Amino acid sequence: MFQDISVDELRELQKKKPLAIVDVRSPSEFAESNIPGSVNIPIFTDEERAEIGTVYKQINPDAAMEKGLEIVSAKLPNFIKEFANLPEEEKVVYCWRGGMRSKTSATLIDLMGINAKRLIGGIRGFRTWVVENLEELENNFKPKALVINGYTGSGKTKILNDLQEKGYPVMDLEGMANHRGSVFGMIGKNPHNQKVFDLMFVERALELKDSPYVLLEAESKRVGRATLPDFLLNIKEQGYHIFVDLPMEERVLNILEDYRPWEFPKECMSAFQRIKRRIHTPIAAQIEKDLETGDYNSAVKLLLEYYYDPRYHYTAEQIAEDRSTVLHVKNVEEATRMIEEFIAEKITKAPTN
Structure with missing residues (x-):
């Protein structure tokens, strides 16, 4: 039986x-x-x-x-x-x-x-x-946040995935939401609803609740169809931010590799139409033309320069200098290595009070 x-x-x-x-x-x-x-x-x-x-x-x-x-x-x-x-x-x-x-x-x-x-x-x-544990985690989640920040295309998700594979305490919020967190974020994906996100979040949070720190990406309150719990947002706001600064050309390549827009031309155009009015008219017209002709390299570069970067720059300015550091790197691999060095020097070897 x-x-x-x-x-x-x-x-x-x-x-x-x-x-x-x-x-x-x-x-x-x-x-x-x-x-x-x-x-x-x-x-x-x-x-x-x-x-x-x-x-x-x-x-x-x-x-x-x-x-x-x-x-x-x-x-x-x-x-x-x-x-x-x-x-x-x-x-x-x-x-x-x-x-x-x-x-x-x-x-x-x-x-x-x-x-x-x-x-x-x-x-x-x-x-x-899950609901009961979410309530309990609000008072018992101990890790401090080490937040990976950077302009769109800086490879933040790939950095976190690489670090998680190496055993670091990572919370992949975009993976839990199955969404990249931007207006183009659902392209090629089937975003998870709140119930699925909560299930995955609680499972991972319970594994990491006693860790001294947790690595996560600088997400907003909503990621796709999911809303982050308030206690995690508070931890993120109080955390230490590492800004990954990659060359524009590398960021464009990262986005093209991740999104593969040529496989989803209609979805890309539809997403662009939702933000078109927020972009200077001649630039918006050029981006639309690039998407129509398949010049995705140019379209991505213009979107970064005239839409994503200005919005991100304002957000980055809100982080206090004593809670942040900038890594000027050539590629994702170098960024991952430098973050590992930062953790070894500033966190795992840091004296406890």
Whole structure:
């Protein structure tokens, strides 16, 4: 018989062994919100779920259950096979609130000899856990912020990703939001909603809550569809800022490599139209022409010079000099190396009070 486990028990298990966390809700429910690292093996498709719901409303619950059993019976071999093909030996299943769908799924795979557990409360219970922990983190998040700042195209996200791979305490807020944080930031991405962002944020914040410092990018309150928690914004405002100063040519190349505008010409033009009126008319006309003809190098350079850089310059002036330093570097690799040196000299070796 499968075992029911709580969110806290799930987290403890994750520390001890590889787990396959399986969301058995419909694909649209999974896309709306899911537990970080989980996979979707739906017991019902969106259409099947709608059909069962109609039977429930128009006939009765018993008829809806019979319809559900009919659908599950037909797809049972493939459903079990998908679970069996997961590389992790132990599986944890969940649905909306730990009800019939996860109970049925856990029972079926358990009967087939697959080690199964069911998450108590489902994604709804996990969401409650997230909200409770967000409130607790507000008072118990100890790290000081080391904020990576710089003009658009300075490679800040790449720097943070490189540092995280090396084991530094990084909070990749843009990665959690799946958005680059600008009007062009969603191009080529499917931005996460607030629920998904909060799930990912709490997971990472709990890992880093006792770290002496945390590295993050100088984001505004909103990143795409997600809003940052106030306590993190306060930590960022009080933190130490490292400004990465890259040559214009390098910044343009970084943006072209990251955004690949030639693959998303309509999206780029649409994003530009949203800010066009804020740019001096002759320059805006040239940028629009460059986007139409595919001269993205010129378009990006003009956007930086006449839109992003002036806006950033004002924000940068608000940071006190005694809480900031500027790194004049040639490329992202040099910036990463100098930030590592700064951490080693000014933070990890700094005396404690």
